[in-house]
Amino acid sequence: MPVQALDDIAAGLLRGRVIPYLGSACVALGESSSVPTSPAELVARLTAKTTVPHKVRTNLTGAAQYIENFKHRKTLTTMMAEAFRSSPQPNELHRMLASLPELPLLVHAWYDDLPQKAFANRQNWGMAQGVSQSEHHGHWVNYYKPDGSEIAEPAPDIVTEDEMPLYAPVPDEALGWTTMLYQPIGSVAPATNFLVSDSDYVEVLTEIDIQTPIPLTVQQLRKDRNFLFLGCRFDTQLDRAFARQIMKRSSAQHWAVLPDSPTRNEERFLEEQSITRIDWPLTKFVAMLGELLQSQALTA
Secondary structure, three states, X not given: OOHHHHHHHHHHHHHOOEEEEEOHHHOOOOOOOOXXXXXXXXXXXXXXXXXXXXXXXXXXXXXXXXXXXXXXXXXXXXXXXXXXXXXXXXXXXXXXXXXXXXXXXXXXXXXXXXXXXXXXXXXXXXXXXXXXXXXXXOOOEEEEOOOOOEEOOOOOOOEOOOOOEOOOOOOHHHHOOOEEEEEOOEEOOOOOEXXXXXXXXXXXXXXXXXXXXXXXXXXXXXXXXXEEXXXXXXXXXXXXXXXXXXXXXXXXXXXEEOOOOOOHHHHHHHHHOOEEEEOOOHHHHHHHHHHHHHHHHHHO
16 A cells, blocks of 8 residues: 555554445454344354254344344344343444544444443544434434433424435534544444334435434535445445445545455445545554554644
């Protein structure tokens, strides 16, 4: 990777111009983890505790839908909570991002709670979490203070015939946060919100093209900013759809740390979205970025 790219990323993070987007592989950063670090690990845990048809045993959303249909939604939520309950402590990456004074937005697309743990000692931040329509009908997002208490979402001005909001309104308190932790598929903490089954995603994907489920604050903060994808893969249509819609109308330059050889679909996606691939191990990238951030902060 050119040195200039790493310099640009560090400078952008310090100025609040680069938005980190964290995927499942950020949980462990190469170390052993007590919680799943990939969709494959998660579906293996779910199916180890209940019988599901062979054809969906390795398909996370399909297996989750089967459990929801035949065991009840509460059973699925309980199993998801158990899979992520014993989460480790924040690692070097989470602590580094939490230390950035000008970070307006952090996107976290996995179910662990390590980012909010890392932010625990910060002031003036909060969480916006995607929620399932099966458990929170009429709401796309729930907002939480750092202590885990929920902030009431204001009623939208416009709703559809089935009382679904045409956008996700933002509470006044959340508008003043220095940093918004946006978790589009939910999180184990503070309220076990999970988008994980086929029906969960169908509801969101039906509306995501017109940006309805994405908080207006996120839509505003991403404008003209760069995204930095860490611990993410884009090898499924679902992963690509969420990343594409969340980064819509942002800048024309982004980066993704992707050490493994990309699939053909990933290559097309990276080219389409102007994402430069960084083929370093995540541990190496985080270590070098941390050193550069310290150096640039001292000379700023």
